[in-house]
Each structure stands twice: as structure tokens, then as C-alpha cells.
Amino acid sequence: MAAEAALFNTAENIMKSLGSLALQEIGLLWGFKDELIKLGNTVSTIQAVLSDAEEQQATNHAVKDWLGKLKDAVLEADDLLDDFSTQLLRRKVMTPVRIFFSKSNQFVYGLQVGHKIKEVRARLDEIAADRKKFGFTEHPIGILFEHGKREDTHSFIPKEEVIGREDDKKAIIEMLLKSDTEVDVSIIPFVGIGGLGKTTLVQYVYNDEVVQKYFDLRLWACVSDPFNVKTIVAKLIESATKKRPESLEMDPLQTKFRETIGGKRYLLVLDDVWNEDSNKWSALKNLLVGGLRGSKVLITTRSKKVALLTGTILPCFLGGLSQIDSWNLFKKIAFKDGKEPNNPELVKIGKEIVQKCAQVPLAIRSIGSFLYFKNSEDWLYFRNNELYNITQNVNDIFPILKLSYDHLPLHLKQCLAFCRLFPKNYEIEVQLLIQLWIAQGFIHSSASSRRLEDVGREYFMDLFWMSFFQQVEGNEYGDIETCKMNDLIHDLTQSIAGNNCTISDPLLRAHEMSMLFPTTASHMPINDTLISSFTCLRALNLSRSDIQEVPNSVGNLKRLRFLDLSWNEDIKILPNSITKLLNLQTLRLDFCSGLKELPRDTRNLISLRHLALYECRSLTHMPHGLGNLTALQTLTLYSLGKKKSFFTKQKGGLGDLDRLDELSGQLHIKGLEHLRCSPVEALAANLKRKQHLRILKLEWDPCIEAGYDCDKAIADDEQLLDNLQPCVNLKQLIIVGYGGTGLSSWVSFSTNLVSIFIYSCARCQYIPPLNQLPHLKNLSLFDLSLLTYISIDDDNHVSSYPLETLKLEKLPMLKGWRMSEDIKLEHGQHSDLPLFPRLSSLHIIDCPMISKLPVQNTRVRPSSETSLSWGYVQEETTILPYVADYQI
Missing domain, CATH: 1.20.930 (Transcription Elongation Factor S-II; Chain A)
Incomplete structure (x- = not known):
């Protein structure tokens, strides 16, 4: 258990x-x-x-x-x-x-x-x-709970694979594209037992290029239980507009929804519907009129009764995979390189196991992932002594999934069981999940040099490769950022987990709020009375709870290791009592846009590993002494205050970053204009030693120029940037408001850079050569009023750049990529233009002087979202004055 x-x-x-x-x-x-x-x-x-x-x-x-x-x-x-x-x-x-x-x-x-x-x-x-x-039997320690091991772990994110469903996909698309003259909106129920891959198949259809072009609008909402019309409508509006509705009251919601679908042929997916109450369904159905004829609503459900209640046509039933497709899927999961082994006995055992999985993809994936790490003797034992001892009917794969869970090592069992705290279909942030695991004491490392976060990432990847997580989304660097759990896996965790902790509000996605309390807790506003009732809490999540003030009594939660106050825009200050939480490991304050300062004694939070301050734009300064927090790995924002006589006593300087060599992920240093009189202080940050940093954002306020001598400000900013040289492992560099005439030469030698973004640098006239950056995929330049050429290199040979995305905006003096091209042309010489063989997206706007931008051997066309009246391609040169948005 x-x-x-x-x-x-x-x-x-x-x-x-x-x-x-x-x-x-x-x-x-x-x-x-x-x-x-x-x-x-x-x-x-x-x-x-x-x-x-x-x-x-x-x-x-x-x-x-x-x-x-x-x-x-x-x-x-x-x-x-x-x-x-x-x-x-x-x-x-x-x-x-x-x-x-x-x-x-x-x-x-x-x-x-x-x-x-x-x-x-x-x-x-x-x-x-x-x-x-x-009469317990005492087992030798170390043998009793042997941890499972993988051959290796990967950051690669595989695309969701759909095997054996091509015919189903074609049939669904035909129904969606079919004209219906009898009703304005056709409702198509899609029925199947859990684990068949209904959601995956519908996503496959939903994202099909033909379907995208046919419908003016696509909307998606996961319904699950309970069936709440307001919640569903809010999700649909967010799906269509990419913004959360400001009000969750029914009247403004229905008005906004009708405006959203009005006059459009739309495709709407209601995933995982359980409601069998005809009145509730009618309330939602009445809102679905208003689109153009030909609009379709696709419903997925496990219930035939739901299908008959909701559909305007007869339900479509999804069956299991064919025997051939079942075997192909199993081979891909269970055997190395997805190839059938030469051992005929192993193949025979494998096919018998597949037969027991009842042609259900989730069961096949789950068992196949488990057997991948076993030898032939283990396969034989599993078939003879475990698989054949379970009772299972064709519509119930739960026993199979339970077998897969039973074979997890204990450290993974507890991590998986913890995930029951998230509501069904909730998009789980992987980094947050790992921090919660650590707060609960689930993660430990046998080597003191290994970060618990790295071990936790391995735990997650193990569970992911064994199909306990799905629908993963990753970043451009190949790291998984979010995931979901299949409903059946969620049911499994609920059935095997203890009752020590649950989320009190099941509508987490709707209200974006949760409190990790014992089951006796009820959902209520945070106050002193509530705090005093739960002094044993290890994790408290008050994200999006609309609280305006954190009670001083929060300091009484002595066992607290995780506190999330994100997305509470009205919080302006935090009580200093928070600094009494000496066991606190994670403090998340992302998008607390009203937060002006941190508690003055934050340096006392000696166990703190993660201080998340993303988009805390009102934060005026950092408290002095953060250098004491040597365990700190996450510090997304470091805001420098205006320097006064008490600067070193009450406000932190860059010297506080000196000992924080474990910092990883993103670091945003804001307020650098305050160091123009003492740029040498930037050396104290020792960014070159921060080997785990991946994203660095350096920001000056370009509006603050009063009181600064122009020439001195330029020299100071250039020295500041020189002194802020990061480690070579950096992946992304963002520079905003910089006042120097050119970027530091270290940019050219940051060979692992994938993305460079330079914004609002009014005096910047040149950028160091970029042809030495072999991994550079994205370059974005915005509002550089004096930039005439992107690169100043004078190479005589043709340079090839690995860029995939190039965005140029508000560059009034920009003429071309590099000066050497124009010099050659003026002397009648042939210009060897650089190449961009991987360029897939080109965005140029408000660049009136540009005359040459090479996109050799490519064809440029307007993107589907932009209407262009002209723009053309020559053999070696593209002339695109005032062009808005182009894709290769």
C-alpha cells in the first residue's frame, strides 16, 4: 500500500x-x-x-x-x-x-x-x-524494498502515438465534415470503456489539418464529474479565447459564450461526460445554438445512457484494437527498439499476455512497460503466477492496471498515490509535483552530491515511461513541463491510497485553488481559526484563492515545507511570521503582481530550496541576506532597489548571489539601472559559477535616464553587461533596456545558447557575431532604434545559421544581416549571403530600411493568421519592407 x-x-x-x-x-x-x-x-x-x-x-x-x-x-x-x-x-x-x-x-x-x-x-x-x-517476520533491511532501476532516463518527449486507429479517425472526420440540413448543431456521442484511448483519438481528429481548416472555431472542455454548466462554459470560453473569463456568474458567461460561437461553424469537444441528468444536459444544450449550420459537438463517454441522452444521432462505439494492432503496440512498448525478438518462446508468452489485456491500449502499454525491464524467466513467472490468477471481464481492465501498480517499487508507489490529490484531467505542473514529493519526504538520494530535484525528475520519468502519466507537454529544450493522468489511473490511485490527505475542493481546475488538508478539512477562506486546526500540514496550496492578506498565524505551521500563494494579485506584503517556518523548502509567489516586498527576515528560511517570483513586477527590492540561503535552487526574480545610504542594511545587492551556486532554471535580474554608478558590483554575483542556470534575463528600466550623464551611462552599462557574464551552459538570454552601444563579446562564446531576445535597447548599434553559436534556433530583436546590421562579422566565406525562428520588429535603421554584403556590392563584388537552411518562421514589421534578407532555396508564404497584399522572393534576396508575418 x-x-x-x-x-x-x-x-x-x-x-x-x-x-x-x-x-x-x-x-x-x-x-x-x-x-x-x-x-x-x-x-x-x-x-x-x-x-x-x-x-x-x-x-x-x-x-x-x-x-x-x-x-x-x-x-x-x-x-x-x-x-x-x-x-x-x-x-x-x-x-x-x-x-x-x-x-x-x-x-x-x-x-x-x-x-x-x-x-x-x-x-x-x-x-x-x-x-x-x-508475529511479524523481520526482513533484512536493504533487501525488503529494492528500488527499481531503468537502464537510463531521457528528456525526449515522444508524440502521442495512435496505433490501429486510422479507420476510426477517417470515420469520425467523415461525420464531422458531413453536411446536416436537419439541425444546426449535430451532437455525436463517442462511447467506449476506460483505457481504449477515446481522448487520444479525439485529440488526433481535433488537430487534423483538414478539420482545422473546415471549422472556423474549435473548443475543448474536459467535463468529468460533477457536471457543472458554469464550469463547462467557462472552460469552453477559455479554450476559444485563451483567456479566463473575468466573471464566473452564469449571465455574463452565457453572453460571452454566445458571442464566441456566434456566426461561426465550430467544433466543440466535451470529453469524459458522466452526467445522466437530462435537466442539466438541457441547460448546456440550449447554449450550443447560435453557430453556423454544420457545427458539431463531439462527446466522449463510458456510459451508453449518456450517449443516448445527449446525441442527435446514434452513438458511435469504439472497440478494442485488432489482434495485429494489439501485438504491434505491445512490441513497440515491451521489446528493445520495438522489434520482435528472435526467441519464439518469448514471443509466444508475449502474445498470451496481450490476449489477457483484452485489446485495450492502456493495459497493453502498462504491462508492456513493466515487462521491458524483465528477462525471459520473469516473463514466464509473470504469466504463470500473476496474470492468470486475476479475474477480469472484457469491460474491466482495472485488475491489469493494479498488477502494473503492484510491481512498482515502493518509492514510486507513494509518488503515484500522491497524485490522487489532483482532480481528474487536471494539468499537473511537473516541477510543482516534484517539489510536493520532496516536501512529503518521498525523495531521497544515496549520493549527497545528487540534487533531490534530479532524483524526483527520474522518479517522474520512470512513471511516465510506464504509462502512468500521459498528454505531456514540453518546452523547446526537451523537458517535460506538464502532464495528465488517465482517469483509470486516477481511479487506481484513489483505490489504493490511504486517507491521510486529499484536496478539499474537487473543482480545482474551475476555481484554480486547492488546499492540501486532511479529509476533515472543508473549503473555506484562509484565517487564523483554520490555520490553528492544521498545524501538522507539510504542504499548503492557496494558489488563485483570491486572498488579500496572509494571516500572521501562518507562522505556526512549523512542519510546513511547501507554501503556494501564486496568482493572488491583491497580496501586497507577507507577514514576517513566515520566516519562522524553518522547514519551508518551497515558497511560490508567481504572478503575485501586487507584491511589493518580501519579509525582511527572509534570510532565516535556511531550508528554502525554491523561491518562485515569476512576474512579481511590483517587487521593489530584495531583502538583505539572501546569500544565507545556500540551498536555494530557484530564484526567478532578483529586483535591485534604488541605492541609498541604508542599501547594504535593508536591501540586498548582487553580492547576495555570490554563494547561491545551486541556482538553476531561470534568473531575472531587474533594476540594473541602479548600478550604473557602481558597475563593479555586478562581479560579486559570480554568474559564471551558476552552472545550473538555463535562462538569464537582464533588465534595465529604459525610462530612467534622468540624472545620468549619457556617456557615463553607456560606459557603465557596457561594463555591467561584461561583468554579468553567465556560465556557458546558458540556453536562453534576454536583455531588456540595456543602454550600451553593443553587446558584450561573451555572447558570441555562449555556445549552448538556443534563444536570444534583445528588446528596447535604444543605443545598441551592433551585435557580436552569431555564427559561432551552433545551437541558436531563435533570434528576436525588438525596438533597437540605432541597429543598422544584425551581425558585424567580416567573414569572407558563406555563413550558415541554424535559426528556425527570426523576428525583427521596430528596427527603423536596419539595412540587412551584415555590413560586409553592402561593402562588396558597392565595389561590384559578388556578395556571399549567409544561409538559413532551417528557417521556418520569419516575422518582420516596421523595418522600412531593410533591403536584403537571405532565405536561399526556400519559398516564403504568408501565415494563415496574417493577410498580406504583397511580398516576393528573389533567388538570393527577399525584399520585405513593412512585411508583417511570414513563414517558410
């Missing part, structure tokens, strides 16, 4: 903490090393019997009760050691002047901690003694 997996993992974390050399040395120094040893012996004893306890709890209520008591005691021990480890970390980062424990109180502190450890150990000893009543 997932609960016992979590219990074992917590116990294992305790053993690792107790085994740390620093903890043992401090325990000896302060007089409680013996208590630590005794606690370790007790936890080790408990670990050894958890396997038998897990097996017996299903039929023995006394064992189940024993495990519940044990879990509470183990969590208490884990929290106690976390607190102690946090204090050790604080002691480590304090300066010699501020010794964490003075000699006068070290002895007192040692007595207090020793007493607490003794109390926890006594409680665990009492619970552990009861194990003898149940």
Missing part, C-alpha cells in the same frame, strides 16, 4: 539523518549521541517488519490501527530531526561573529534536544513492542 511505502521511506530518511557524521559529532558534543543511537535501533527494528504488516493490515484491523499509530510517531521523529538539521544548517552559514549557540547555552540546548529525542524514542519503543503480538 502507498501509505506503508511512505512510512518505510520516512523511516529510511530518519536512518540516513541519524547516520550523518555531522549529526553524530554534534550529538556527542551536546550530550545526546546515545539517544540518537537508541532511536536508530528502534527505527531499524520497525523497518524490518513493515512488509508483513502491510500484508496483514488488509484483513486485520488491529494491524491497521498499529500502523496508523506508528505512522504518527515516525512522522514526529522525522520532523524533530528535520528541525535539528535546520538548526545545524543555520549554524553552518552564520558568520563567526554571530555564533549560533553561545557557550553558555550549548549545554542547555543539548539537554532540551536530548529530552525530546528520548520522548519520541520512548513512544516508538512502546509501539514497536506491540509488533510481537502479530
